[in-house]
Amino acid sequence: MISTFAAAIAAHVSGLHGPALYAVVGLLAFGEGAAFLGLVLPGETAVFLGAALAAQGHARLAILVVVVAAAAVAGDAVGYEVGRRLGPRVRTGPLGRRIGASRWHRAETAIERRGAVAVVLGRWVGLLRALVPAAAGATRMPYRRFLVANAAGGVSWALAVSLLGYGAGVAWPQVQAWLGRGSMVLVAAVLLFLLGGRVRRRGTARRRAFGPHHDQGSGSQVSPQDAEQEEHAMCTAASVPSRPSA
Secondary structure (H helix, E strand, O other), rough: HEEEEHHHHHHHHHHHHHHHHHHHHHHHHHHHHOHHHHHOHHHHHHHHHHHHHHHOOOOHHHHHHHOOOOOOHHHHHHHHHHHHHOOOOHHHHHHHHHHHHHHHHHHHHHHHOHHHHHHHOOOHHHHHHHHHHHHHHOOOOOOOHHHHHHHHHHHHHHHHHHHHHHHHHHHHHHHHHHHHHHHHHHHHHHHHHHHHHHHHHHHHHHHHHHHHOOOOOOOOOOOHHHHHHHHHHHHHHHHHOOOOOO
Protein backbone atom coordinates (compact mmCIF):
# COMPACT_ATOMS: atom_id res chain seq x y z
CA MET A 1 0.00 0.00 0.00
CA ILE A 2 2.80 2.42 0.91
CA SER A 3 4.67 1.61 -2.33
CA THR A 4 1.50 2.26 -4.35
CA PHE A 5 0.93 5.52 -2.47
CA ALA A 6 4.49 6.71 -3.14
CA ALA A 7 4.24 5.77 -6.82
CA ALA A 8 0.94 7.65 -7.14
CA ILE A 9 2.46 10.79 -5.61
CA ALA A 10 5.48 10.56 -7.93
CA ALA A 11 3.20 10.20 -10.95
CA HIS A 12 1.17 13.23 -9.84
CA VAL A 13 4.25 15.39 -9.25
CA SER A 14 5.70 14.53 -12.68
CA GLY A 15 2.77 16.25 -14.40
CA LEU A 16 3.02 19.55 -12.51
CA HIS A 17 4.50 22.90 -13.56
CA GLY A 18 5.36 26.20 -11.87
CA PRO A 19 3.34 27.19 -8.77
CA ALA A 20 1.54 23.84 -8.60
CA LEU A 21 4.88 22.01 -8.52
CA TYR A 22 6.26 24.34 -5.83
CA ALA A 23 3.12 23.88 -3.72
CA VAL A 24 2.96 20.08 -3.86
CA VAL A 25 6.69 19.51 -3.35
CA GLY A 26 6.71 22.09 -0.55
CA LEU A 27 3.80 20.40 1.23
CA LEU A 28 5.51 17.01 1.04
CA ALA A 29 8.77 18.48 2.36
CA PHE A 30 6.81 20.14 5.17
CA GLY A 31 5.16 16.85 6.07
CA GLU A 32 8.49 15.04 6.49
CA GLY A 33 9.02 16.53 9.94
CA ALA A 34 5.53 17.60 10.96
CA ALA A 35 3.79 15.32 13.46
CA PHE A 36 5.39 12.10 12.15
CA LEU A 37 4.03 12.48 8.61
CA GLY A 38 7.53 11.72 7.33
CA LEU A 39 6.85 8.08 8.22
CA VAL A 40 4.41 7.82 5.32
CA LEU A 41 5.10 10.77 2.98
CA PRO A 42 7.90 10.42 0.37
CA GLY A 43 9.03 14.02 0.76
CA GLU A 44 12.68 13.48 -0.14
CA THR A 45 11.75 11.61 -3.32
CA ALA A 46 9.32 14.39 -4.28
CA VAL A 47 12.03 17.04 -3.83
CA PHE A 48 14.45 15.06 -5.99
CA LEU A 49 11.82 14.56 -8.69
CA GLY A 50 10.74 18.20 -8.54
CA ALA A 51 14.32 19.35 -9.08
CA ALA A 52 14.73 16.95 -12.01
CA LEU A 53 11.58 18.46 -13.52
CA ALA A 54 13.03 21.94 -12.97
CA ALA A 55 15.92 20.92 -15.23
CA GLN A 56 13.33 20.14 -17.91
CA GLY A 57 11.75 23.59 -17.66
CA HIS A 58 8.82 22.75 -15.36
CA ALA A 59 9.99 25.21 -12.70
CA ARG A 60 12.89 27.40 -11.57
CA LEU A 61 15.45 25.62 -9.40
CA ALA A 62 16.20 28.65 -7.20
CA ILE A 63 12.54 29.09 -6.29
CA LEU A 64 12.15 25.36 -5.64
CA VAL A 65 15.14 25.31 -3.28
CA VAL A 66 13.79 28.28 -1.30
CA VAL A 67 10.32 26.71 -1.06
CA VAL A 68 11.68 23.32 0.01
CA ALA A 69 14.06 24.80 2.58
CA ALA A 70 11.33 26.96 4.12
CA ALA A 71 8.88 24.06 4.15
CA ALA A 72 11.39 21.67 5.73
CA VAL A 73 12.28 24.14 8.50
CA ALA A 74 8.60 24.91 9.14
CA GLY A 75 7.68 21.23 9.24
CA ASP A 76 10.34 20.42 11.82
CA ALA A 77 9.23 23.45 13.86
CA VAL A 78 5.72 21.99 13.97
CA GLY A 79 7.14 18.63 15.03
CA TYR A 80 9.09 20.36 17.82
CA GLU A 81 5.96 22.16 19.01
CA VAL A 82 3.98 18.91 19.08
CA GLY A 83 6.67 17.31 21.23
CA ARG A 84 6.94 20.34 23.52
CA ARG A 85 3.21 20.53 24.15
CA LEU A 86 2.61 16.81 24.62
CA GLY A 87 5.85 16.00 26.45
CA PRO A 88 6.09 12.29 27.39
CA ARG A 89 2.60 11.75 25.98
CA VAL A 90 4.03 12.09 22.48
CA ARG A 91 5.45 8.57 22.79
CA THR A 92 2.69 7.00 24.88
CA GLY A 93 -0.26 8.08 22.71
CA PRO A 94 -1.81 5.71 20.14
CA LEU A 95 0.51 6.78 17.30
CA GLY A 96 3.55 7.02 19.56
CA ARG A 97 3.03 3.45 20.78
CA ARG A 98 2.77 2.16 17.24
CA ILE A 99 6.09 3.80 16.37
CA GLY A 100 7.64 1.88 19.26
CA ALA A 101 9.52 2.62 22.45
CA SER A 102 12.88 1.54 21.03
CA ARG A 103 12.73 4.07 18.18
CA TRP A 104 11.72 6.86 20.54
CA HIS A 105 14.58 5.87 22.81
CA ARG A 106 17.05 6.14 19.92
CA ALA A 107 15.79 9.59 18.94
CA GLU A 108 15.85 10.85 22.53
CA THR A 109 19.28 9.33 23.16
CA ALA A 110 20.61 11.14 20.08
CA ILE A 111 19.19 14.43 21.41
CA GLU A 112 20.59 13.89 24.90
CA ARG A 113 24.08 12.95 23.68
CA ARG A 114 24.45 15.19 20.64
CA GLY A 115 22.08 18.05 21.32
CA ALA A 116 21.67 20.42 18.39
CA VAL A 117 24.04 18.32 16.28
CA ALA A 118 21.47 15.50 16.37
CA VAL A 119 18.87 17.85 14.87
CA VAL A 120 21.18 18.65 11.95
CA LEU A 121 22.28 15.05 11.36
CA GLY A 122 18.80 13.64 11.92
CA ARG A 123 17.63 15.46 8.79
CA TRP A 124 19.73 12.99 6.76
CA VAL A 125 18.54 9.76 8.43
CA GLY A 126 15.15 8.44 7.26
CA LEU A 127 13.23 7.56 10.41
CA LEU A 128 15.03 10.11 12.60
CA ARG A 129 13.95 12.87 10.22
CA ALA A 130 10.37 12.25 11.39
CA LEU A 131 11.07 11.70 15.11
CA VAL A 132 13.95 13.98 16.14
CA PRO A 133 11.96 17.27 16.02
CA ALA A 134 9.25 15.89 18.33
CA ALA A 135 11.88 14.28 20.56
CA ALA A 136 13.71 17.62 20.80
CA GLY A 137 10.50 19.31 21.91
CA ALA A 138 9.60 16.54 24.37
CA THR A 139 13.05 16.71 25.99
CA ARG A 140 12.75 20.51 26.27
CA MET A 141 15.68 21.48 24.06
CA PRO A 142 15.83 25.32 24.10
CA TYR A 143 13.91 26.55 21.08
CA ARG A 144 16.59 29.00 19.93
CA ARG A 145 19.15 26.20 19.82
CA PHE A 146 16.70 23.95 17.99
CA LEU A 147 15.84 26.70 15.49
CA VAL A 148 19.47 27.28 14.50
CA ALA A 149 20.12 23.55 14.07
CA ASN A 150 16.82 23.07 12.27
CA ALA A 151 17.63 25.85 9.80
CA ALA A 152 21.12 24.46 9.15
CA GLY A 153 19.84 20.95 8.56
CA GLY A 154 16.81 21.97 6.52
CA VAL A 155 18.64 24.37 4.20
CA SER A 156 21.58 22.01 3.57
CA TRP A 157 19.21 19.09 2.95
CA ALA A 158 17.03 21.09 0.54
CA LEU A 159 20.06 22.35 -1.38
CA ALA A 160 21.79 18.96 -1.63
CA VAL A 161 18.74 16.93 -2.67
CA SER A 162 17.62 19.60 -5.14
CA LEU A 163 21.05 19.81 -6.78
CA LEU A 164 21.22 16.03 -7.10
CA GLY A 165 17.79 15.95 -8.70
CA TYR A 166 18.59 18.86 -11.01
CA GLY A 167 21.81 17.15 -12.11
CA ALA A 168 19.88 14.00 -12.94
CA GLY A 169 17.37 16.04 -14.93
CA VAL A 170 20.11 17.79 -16.92
CA ALA A 171 21.87 14.52 -17.73
CA TRP A 172 18.78 12.64 -18.87
CA PRO A 173 18.40 14.23 -22.37
CA GLN A 174 22.08 13.49 -23.03
CA VAL A 175 21.54 9.87 -22.08
CA GLN A 176 18.58 9.74 -24.47
CA ALA A 177 20.72 11.17 -27.28
CA TRP A 178 23.58 8.72 -26.72
CA LEU A 179 21.49 5.57 -26.51
CA GLY A 180 19.26 3.94 -29.07
CA ARG A 181 15.69 2.83 -28.52
CA GLY A 182 16.64 -0.68 -27.34
CA SER A 183 19.22 0.64 -24.91
CA MET A 184 16.74 3.18 -23.57
CA VAL A 185 14.30 0.37 -22.77
CA LEU A 186 17.07 -1.46 -20.92
CA VAL A 187 18.07 1.66 -18.96
CA ALA A 188 14.43 2.35 -18.08
CA ALA A 189 14.02 -1.22 -16.85
CA VAL A 190 17.12 -0.95 -14.66
CA LEU A 191 15.97 2.39 -13.22
CA LEU A 192 12.52 0.97 -12.47
CA PHE A 193 14.14 -2.03 -10.79
CA LEU A 194 16.33 0.20 -8.61
CA LEU A 195 13.43 2.51 -7.77
CA GLY A 196 11.24 -0.47 -6.91
CA GLY A 197 13.93 -1.82 -4.59
CA ARG A 198 14.20 1.53 -2.83
CA VAL A 199 10.44 1.84 -2.42
CA ARG A 200 10.22 -1.71 -1.06
CA ARG A 201 12.98 -1.01 1.47
CA ARG A 202 11.24 2.18 2.61
CA GLY A 203 7.93 0.35 2.79
CA THR A 204 9.46 -2.46 4.87
CA ALA A 205 10.97 0.03 7.32
CA ARG A 206 7.65 1.85 7.68
CA ARG A 207 5.69 -1.39 8.11
CA ARG A 208 8.07 -2.35 10.90
CA ALA A 209 7.41 1.00 12.51
CA PHE A 210 3.64 0.44 12.36
CA GLY A 211 3.34 -3.35 12.26
CA PRO A 212 1.32 -5.32 14.82
CA HIS A 213 4.37 -7.22 16.06
CA HIS A 214 6.30 -4.10 16.91
CA ASP A 215 6.58 -3.25 20.61
CA GLN A 216 3.67 -1.18 21.89
CA GLY A 217 5.51 1.19 24.17
CA SER A 218 6.41 -1.59 26.60
CA GLY A 219 9.40 0.35 27.77
CA SER A 220 11.98 -1.84 26.06
CA GLN A 221 15.36 -0.15 25.85
CA VAL A 222 18.07 -0.20 23.24
CA SER A 223 21.45 -1.67 24.14
CA PRO A 224 24.52 0.60 24.28
CA GLN A 225 25.80 -1.15 21.15
CA ASP A 226 22.62 -0.19 19.23
CA ALA A 227 22.92 3.40 20.41
CA GLU A 228 26.51 3.59 19.21
CA GLN A 229 25.50 2.10 15.84
CA GLU A 230 22.76 4.74 15.51
CA GLU A 231 25.23 7.56 16.21
CA HIS A 232 27.65 6.10 13.66
CA ALA A 233 24.86 5.90 11.05
CA MET A 234 23.93 9.56 11.67
CA CYS A 235 27.52 10.74 11.27
CA THR A 236 27.94 8.68 8.09
CA ALA A 237 24.71 10.06 6.64
CA ALA A 238 25.80 13.63 7.34
CA SER A 239 29.12 13.20 5.56
CA VAL A 240 27.72 11.33 2.55
CA PRO A 241 24.00 12.05 2.02
CA SER A 242 22.10 9.15 0.47
CA ARG A 243 20.97 9.83 -3.09
CA PRO A 244 17.27 9.24 -3.62
CA SER A 245 16.21 7.51 -6.77
CA ALA A 246 15.10 9.60 -9.71
